Amino acid sequence: MPNWSCTITTSFTNIIRKMDLVLFGIQGSGKGTLGKLISDRYGFTVFETGGELRKLAAEDSDLGRKIKSILEAGQLVTKEVVMEIIADFMKKLPSGSKILFDGIPRSLEQAISFEEMMSQNGRSFLGILIDVPREEAYRRLTTRRMCKSCKAIYPSNYDKNSCEKCGGELYTRTDDNPEAIKARIDTFFAETTPVIEKLQKEGKIITMDGSKDIQTCRDIIFKIIDENFKD
Secondary structure, eight states, X not given: OOSEEEOOOHHHHHTOSSOEEEEEEOTTSSHHHHHHHHHHHHOOEEEEHHHHHHHHHTSOSHHHHHHHHHHHTTOOOXXXXXXXXXXXXXXXXXXXXXXXXXXXXOSHHHHXXXXXXXXXXXXXXXXXXXXXXXXXXXXXXXXXEEETTTOOEEOTTOOOSBOTTTOOBEEOOTTOSHHHHHHXXXXXXXXXXXXXXXXXXXXXXXXXEOOSOHHHHHHHHHHHHHHHOOO
C-alpha cells in the first residue's frame, strides 16, 4: 500500500487558495492527534462537534440555551442544529480564518447540508481520510490510555503510568470496552463510509495510510497539505 494516494482532480487543485480541511478517520486512526499537529503548524481553527456543543451549552445565548436543553433532556442533536452550530462557529471567526473540521460530516444527510452551507458561505474544502484497517483500529482502541488531566492519549507501548506532558494519571476510558468499540467502528463504516465515497467521486478527498507510526503519519499529512493548500 502506498503512503498516500491522491484522488483530487487537477481542476480542483488549481483553484485552491484559502480552503478549509475536513479530517476523516475511524476511531483510533490518530485523527485527533494529527488534527492538533496540523492546527499548530498551519494555523487552522479546529471545529469538533462535541467540543462546540459543550462550549455553547455554557453560553447565555439563544443557541446556547437551545443546546443546553437538548443535552439535559438526553436527546440527540439534529442535523439542523448541527448546521446551526457550524454557522455560528463560522460567524465568530476572524476574516480569513481556515477551519479544520474534525468528524463532521458523519452521514450522507449531514454531508449534503454541509456542502450546501460551505457553498453559501463562499468556502471550499478538501477532505483527508486517515485510512486504518478495522482490526488495527480495534487494537489501538482496546489498548490505549488517556490522561485524566490534559486528555492526551497514549498507545499500548507507552509503559509509564503518568502523562509526559502534564504528569497526570493515565486511565482506560469506560467507553473503550470491546462492545462499545465495536459499535463505534460499525457506525463509522455504516454511516461515514458513504460520505467518503461521495467525496471521492467529487474529487474532494485524499486518502493516506494511517497505519504507520504517528511521526510517519505526521510527515505524510504535512506533505499532503503542503502540496495541496496554497496561500
